[in-house]
Amino acid sequence: MPLGTGNPAPATGPWRVRSDGGYPGGVTFPVVGMVGGGQLARMTHEAGIPLGIRFKLLSDTPQDSAAQVVSEVVVGDYRDLDTLRDFARGCDVITFDHEHVPTEHLRALEADGIVVRPGPDALVHAHDKGVMRAKLSAIDAPCPRHRIVADPADVSRFAAEGEGYPVILKTVVGGYDGKGVWFVRSEADAADAFKAGVDVLAEEKVDFVRELAANVVRSPHGQAVAYPVVESIQVDGVCDTVIAPAPDLDDELAGEAQQLALRIASELGVVGHLAVELFETRDADGVPGILVNELAMRPHNSGHWTQDGAITSQFANHVRAVLDLPLGDPRPRSKWTVMCNVLGGDYPDMYYAYLHCMARDPQLKIHMYGKDVKPGRKVGHVNTYGDDLAEVRERARHAADYLRGTITE
Amino acid sequence: MPLGTGNPAPATGPWRVRSDGGYPGGVTFPVVGMVGGGQLARMTHEAGIPLGIRFKLLSDTPQDSAAQVVSEVVVGDYRDLDTLRDFARGCDVITFDHEHVPTEHLRALEADGIVVRPGPDALVHAHDKGVMRAKLSAIDAPCPRHRIVADPADVSRFAAEGEGYPVILKTVVGGYDGKGVWFVRSEADAADAFKAGVDVLAEEKVDFVRELAANVVRSPHGQAVAYPVVESIQVDGVCDTVIAPAPDLDDELAGEAQQLALRIASELGVVGHLAVELFETRDADGVPGILVNELAMRPHNSGHWTQDGAITSQFANHVRAVLDLPLGDPRPRSKWTVMCNVLGGDYPDMYYAYLHCMARDPQLKIHMYGKDVKPGRKVGHVNTYGDDLAEVRERARHAADYLRGTITE
Numbered sequence: 001m002p003l004g005t006g007n008p009a010p011a012t013g014p015w016r017v018r019s020d021g022g023y024p025g026g027v028t029f030p031v032v033g034m035v036g037g038g039q040l041a042r043m044t045h046e047a048g049i050p051l052g053i054r055f056k057l058l059s060d061t062p063q064d065s066a067a068q069v070v071s072e073v074v075v076g077d078y079r080d081l082d083t084l085r086d087f088a089r090g091c092d093v094i095t096f097d098h099e100h101v102p103t104e105h106l107r108a109l110e111a112d113g114i115v116v117r118p119g120p121d122a123l124v125h126a127h128d129k130g131v132m133r134a135k136l137s138a139i140d141a142p143c144p145r146h147r148i149v150a151d152p153a154d155v156s157r158f159a160a161e162g163e164g165y166p167v168i169l170k171t172v173v174g175g176y177d178g179k180g181v182w183f184v185r186s187e188a189d190a191a192d193a194f195k196a197g198v199d200v201l202a203e204e205k206v207d208f209v210r211e212l213a214a215n216v217v218r219s220p221h222g223q224a225v226a227y228p229v230v231e232s233i234q235v236d237g238v239c240d241t242v243i244a245p246a247p248d249l250d251d252e253l254a255g256e257a258q259q260l261a262l263r264i265a266s267e268l269g270v271v272g273h274l275a276v277e278l279f280e281t282r283d284a285d286g287v288p289g290i291l292v293n294e295l296a297m298r299p300h301n302s303g304h305w306t307q308d309g310a311i312t313s314q315f316a317n318h319v320r321a322v323l324d325l326p327l328g329d330p331r332p333r334s335k336w337t338v339m340c341n342v343l344g345g346d347y348p349d350m351y352y353a354y355l356h357c358m359a360r361d362p363q364l365k366i367h368m369y370g371k372d373v374k375p376g377r378k379v380g381h382v383n384t385y386g387d388d389l390a391e392v393r394e395r396a397r398h399a400a401d402y403l404r405g406t407i408t409e
Numbered sequence: 410m411p412l413g414t415g416n417p418a419p420a421t422g423p424w425r426v427r428s429d430g431g432y433p434g435g436v437t438f439p440v441v442g443m444v445g446g447g448q449l450a451r452m453t454h455e456a457g458i459p460l461g462i463r464f465k466l467l468s469d470t471p472q473d474s475a476a477q478v479v480s481e482v483v484v485g486d487y488r489d490l491d492t493l494r495d496f497a498r499g500c501d502v503i504t505f506d507h508e509h510v511p512t513e514h515l516r517a518l519e520a521d522g523i524v525v526r527p528g529p530d531a532l533v534h535a536h537d538k539g540v541m542r543a544k545l546s547a548i549d550a551p552c553p554r555h556r557i558v559a560d561p562a563d564v565s566r567f568a569a570e571g572e573g574y575p576v577i578l579k580t581v582v583g584g585y586d587g588k589g590v591w592f593v594r595s596e597a598d599a600a601d602a603f604k605a606g607v608d609v610l611a612e613e614k615v616d617f618v619r620e621l622a623a624n625v626v627r628s629p630h631g632q633a634v635a636y637p638v639v640e641s642i643q644v645d646g647v648c649d650t651v652i653a654p655a656p657d658l659d660d661e662l663a664g665e666a667q668q669l670a671l672r673i674a675s676e677l678g679v680v681g682h683l684a685v686e687l688f689e690t691r692d693a694d695g696v697p698g699i700l701v702n703e704l705a706m707r708p709h710n711s712g713h714w715t716q717d718g719a720i721t722s723q724f725a726n727h728v729r730a731v732l733d734l735p736l737g738d739p740r741p742r743s744k745w746t747v748m749c750n751v752l753g754g755d756y757p758d759m760y761y762a763y764l765h766c767m768a769r770d771p772q773l774k775i776h777m778y779g780k781d782v783k784p785g786r787k788v789g790h791v792n793t794y795g796d797d798l799a800e801v802r803e804r805a806r807h808a809a810d811y812l813r814g815t816i817t818e
Contacts, residue, residue, distance in 0.1 A: 025595070028760045046458040049451065050716075052777025052789065069458050073476055075652065138795050307459075311772050320514035345538070351437045353459070357734035363720050368438070368461025380461065 030323055031056055033088055039369040039378070040315075043307070044097075045070050045316035047407035053323070058087045065369045066097070081105045088114045088189045095272060095322045096298055098154040099126040100174070117220065117271040117322040118297045120149050125268050127295040129201050130172040139267045141260060142291050144279070145204040148172070152190040167197025168203040169193040181237060206291055208279035212246050213302035214261035217273050217317040217327055224265060225317065226258040227310060232277065232302045238378070241396070242339040244305045245333060247389060253280070260290065268295075273318040275300030286348045301341070301381075301397050306330070307338025308365040308383040309355025334385035339394040344373035345405035351381075357382075364399055382406040413632075440465055440731055442497055444487050446473030448647070448778035449708045452716070456724035462732070467496045474778045490514045497523045504731045507708055508535040509583070526629070526680040527706045531597025534677050535706040539581040540608050545576055548676045550669060551700045553688070554613040557581070561599040563696075567611040577612040578602040590646060617688035621655055622711035623670035626682050626726040626736055627749070633674060634726065634739040635667040636719060641686065641711045647787070647806060650805070651748040653714045653741060656798060657784040660699050662689070664700050669699065677704075682727040685707030710750070710790075715739070717774040717792040718746025743794035749805040751789035753782035754814035760788075764792075766808045773808055 013022040029052045034041045036121040038060030045055045045066060061068040065237050067073045073162050076083035078101050093115045101108050106120035118126075125132040145162050149169070157359045159165045169190060169286075171180040182193045183205070193200045211232045217225040232239055233244035246254070261276040268274075303314035312320075312328025320327050342350075350373060357364055361384075380403070384396040401407045424719055438461045446468030454464045454475060468482050476482045485492035487510050494517075497503055502524045515529035524779060527535075534541040542555050554571050558578070559565050568574045580589040580600060590616070591602045596796040602609045618746045620641045627633040638653035655663070663745050670685040677683075686702040712723035721729075721737025751759075766773055770793075777789040789812070793805040810816045 028758055029779070030760075042458065045478070046455055050453040050774070052775075052778040052779055054477060054779070067480065069454070069480055071476065071482065073480065073481060281586060310477055320767070327771065328767070331772040349437050351439075355734055358729070358737070362736065362738040365459070366461075367459040370438070370461055370463070 021038075023288075028051060030092035031090060032319060032322065033058065033091030033094045034066070034070075034097055034393045035084070035087070035094060035101055035334060037061070037066040037073075038097045039065045039371070040099040041066035042069055042369060043367070044095075044315045044318060048319045051316065051319055051325075053319055056087070056091055058083070065371055079105075081108055081180075084109060085112065088112070093117050093322050095318070099123060099297065101127075103127055110379040119269065119271065122232075122271065123297055126295050128172050129170055129294075130173075130199055130250070132295055132408045133201060133203075134267065136292055139263070141264060142289065144168075144206045144291050144293075146201060147219055149200050149202040151194060152187045155184065155190040155202055156187045159304065162190065162204050162343070166205045168205055170201045170203065171196055171198040172201050173198055174289075178272070188330075204258045206279045206281065206293075208281050208291075209288070210280050212218040212249070212257060212278040212290065213242070213300070214257040214278060214279050214313060215273065215300065215303045215306075216258070216261040216265050216276070217314065217321050217325060217330070218262075218265040218270050219321040220271050220324045222266070223327050224262050225327045226262055226310075226316070227303065227306060227330045228332055229254045229257045229278075230305065236376075237339055238376075239301045241393070242302050242305050243389070243393065244309055244337045249280075250288050253290065257290055260292070263277045264295070270297055272297060272321045273299050273303065273314050275302055277302065301378075304367070304381050305337040305383055307367065309334055309385050332392055335387045336389045336392045337383060337385040338389075338393045339381055339383050340400035341378050342368075342378050342382060342400050342403045344375050344377040345346050345373060350403055353403045357402055360402075361395055361399065364395065366399070414798045415804070418575045420602065425450075431727055438462060439501035440499060441728060442467065442500030442503045443475070443479075443506055444493070444496070444503060446475040446482075446508055447471070447506045448780070450475035450506040451478055451778060452713075452776070453504075453708060453724045453727060456722055457728045458567070459660050460725065460728055460734075462728055463495070467492070467499055479543065488514075488516055490650040492701065493518060494521065496624050497521070497721045502731050503543060504727070505532070505558065508532060508706065510536075512536055528680065529679045531680065532706055535704050537581050538579050538584075538703075539608055541613075542610060544677065545673070548672070550673060551698065553577075553615045554668040555610060558609050560603060561596045564593065564594045564599040564611055571613050575619050577614055579610045579612065580605055580607040581610050582607055584629050610726045615688045615690065615702075617690050617700075619655075619689050621658070621666060621687040621689050621699065622651070622709070623666040623685045623687060624682065624709065624712045624715075625667070625674050625685070626723065626730050626739070627674040627679050628730040628736060629680050629733045631675070632720075632736050634736045635671055636686075636712065636723070636739045637741055638663045638666045638714060639711055641715065647752070648710045649748055650750075650802070651711050651714050652798070652802065653718055653746045654750075658689075659697050666699050669701070673701075673704070679706055679718065679812075681706060682708050683752055684711055686711065710787075713790050714746040714792055715750040716776065718743055718794050729806055735794055744796045745798045745801045746792060746794040747798075747802045747805040748790055748792050749809035750787050751777075751791060751809050751812045752804075753786040753788050755782050755784060756814050757782045762812045762814065766811055769811075770804055770808065773804065775808070787800075 031054040033056045035058045039205045042065045055071045056072040103120045103124045166185045169182040173386045213232045215227040228245035230244040233241040265274045276294040279291045281289045299314045306313040365383040371379045384392045386392045440463040442465045444467045451474045454524040465481040466479045512529045512533045578591040593599045624636040636656035639653040642650040674683045684705040688700045690698045708723045774792040780788045791808040793801045795801045
C-alpha cells in the first residue's frame, strides 16, 4: 500500500494550541493541565487517554483520586499563584476539577499568556453565586427571586418582599454538595450563614416539582452540543440519582432547557462543560416551567451517566472543548441510563461488596474514585442502562445501597 | 438515612488477593502489575481506572505508550529476573502486555509466591508456537498440518508430506505482526527463517475463506465469557479491520468457535483474555470449518472493538479476570462494530488529520496510543458502530486512511 504525503496542519489555526510538540518526534498532541485532583479530574484523564492527550495534574496530595492514576502529578496549593504559574509551564491549556481557584489568579495566568479554559470571565459565574445571579438576571434567564442580604434582619426583609419564610441562604463562594447552603425558617435560623464572613445570597424557596439538569459543552470557536435533559434526585442536599433522559418531561420544556443552557454558555463565554441545574415548576394553571438553580463549569455529577449512556461522555467532550477540538455526539446510546452515587457507609472496605455487585449484575458499570470510605462521602457511582426504566433504576439503586452497606442482600 | 453495618469481606477467599490494603484507610482494592508499556497496557490501565484498581507498570522507557498515562512506572528490562522481582513487590498480581517474558522467569516469580496471571504453564503456549501446536493437537483442537523443521531440506520434506509448497515458516518464539513469519515457495526461500537460530515451525498454507477470531476471558475460579466471533482482515500480515460480529457467519460454526476458544482456555489453564485466531475453511463439499492459527493470552487487537461495541471491554474483563473478580457481560451494544487500525504514514504529525476526522464524524471513537508516527507502525485505532454495516465500515475505513494520510479528503 503506497503511503500518501500525509495531512499536515496549517501553520496556525484555532486548534493549534502550540507548535513545539508535546511528544518526541514533533507530534503536536497537546498537554492538558488539570487543576484539582478529585474524581472529576480522574475521570477526565480516563477520557483523555484514548484521545492521545497528555494530562498534567495539580493535586493537593499524592493520594488524591486523580493523582493515583495520572503520570505527571504536581503536588501543590491551587490558591498560590506561583504554584499555578509553575504548574502551567508546559501545559497547552489549563482547566479545572473545581471552581475554587481565585479569579484574580486566573486573570494573572491569562496575563502571562497562559490559555485558561473556561476563562476567569466565565468561571467567576460558577465561583461566585452573587455574580452568577446578577448575570443570569441581566440576560433574562429565569431565576428564583434573590438578592444579596446583609444580616439576619435583612433576610427577614427579603422574606417579606415575597412569600415570607422559608428562605434559602447561600454563601456566594465556597459551597458545594449542600455545604454553604442553609434552609432558613426564621430570622434566628439565619445567623449561621453569616458566620463565615462571606457575602450571603438569599433566594426564595422554590416550590418545585423536581430537579433537572441541562448539560452542554461549548468550544472556543463557538461549537456547542447539548445532552438530553436529565432528572436529578437529591437526598440531604447531595445528588443521589440521575435519570437520563428525564422521564415524562414535556418535549417543549426539554427543548427550552437545552436552549437556555446553550444561551447561558454562549452569553457567559463558557468553554468546556456547563451544567445548568434547574428546578421544574408548575404555575397556577399547571403549566410547566424552569428556573435556574446552580451553574457548574466543569464535568458534573449530573453528567456521569454519559460515560456509559452517551456516544461521547461529558469528560471526553470537556477535553475536546478546552482544546478547541470538534465536539463529539452527545446523543444517548440506550433508551434509559440511570446513575446512582455510591456514598461511604460505616465499613471502610468496599471490595467485597463491589465483588458481590459485579457478580449479581454483569452489566453494571461501576466507577470507583480510589477514595477512602467515610460515612456520606461520595466514593464512586454506578451506571446502568436498558429499555425498562423501573428495572434499570432498581439495578443502580441496589448496587449503590449494597456498596454503601445499607442493604445486605 | 441510617447507615448499615457495611458488607465486610470474609477473612479469606479466592477474591482476596491480599489483605494488607492497597489504599490508605485499610481499603483492599488491589494493585495490578503490568509487564510491558505498549498500547495494550495503556488501554488496560484506562479500563482499570473506573474499577478503582491501582496499576503499576514495568516499562522499557518512560516514553512508552502506557508509561505516559500511568502513575507508578518502573523503567526496567523484563528479561532481567531481579528487575521483575523488584517490580512484583507490592503488586497483588502480575499480568502482561506481551508474551515475551521468559517462561523460566515466570516460574521463578511463582516460586517466590508471586501471583502471575496468566501463569507460565498457560503462557508458554502463547510464548512458544511449537508448544502451542503440540498442546492443541493433544486436545484435538483443529490445526493446520504442522511440525518443527530442522533446516531447508526438512522444509521440503514437510512440503512433500502434504500438498507441496507453499509452506508457512514461523520462529517458535519472538514473532508478532507478521515478523518471524515467512511465506515460502521453495527450499531456497526457506533459508531466512533459520538465520535467527530459533526453532522453526512449518505449517501448511491453509486455503482459507477468511480469518476469524474467538475472544474469551477466563478467571482463576473457572468463570468464562465469550465475545461474539469477529472477522479479522489482515493487510501485509498486519491486522487492518475487525468486524463484530463476523458477517454471514454460520451460527453453528460461530458457536463451535466460541466453544473451542473456551475449551482451549480451560485446557491450557488460561487466566485473563485469550484470543484464538482462526482460519475459516470450506471442505470439498462446501461445508465450513475452522482451524486455529494463533493464540494470544492478553487483550488482543481483534478485541479492540469491545471498547465501544460491547457492554464490557476485553480490557476491563482482563483486569477482572486476573483479580478473580466476577466477569462483565461480553455482549455487543450495537448491531455492528468495526475497528480499523491506524498505521503511521509519512507525515509525523497526525493532530490535524485527527481534528478533521472528529469534525467529519462526531460519532467516531478514536483511540491514540501516544506513539511516534513511523510508516506502517500501529499508532492507534478507530471504532465505529451502528445498524448499517456498509456505512459503519466506510466511516472506520475513511478515518483510518485519513489519519494515515493515504487519502486527503
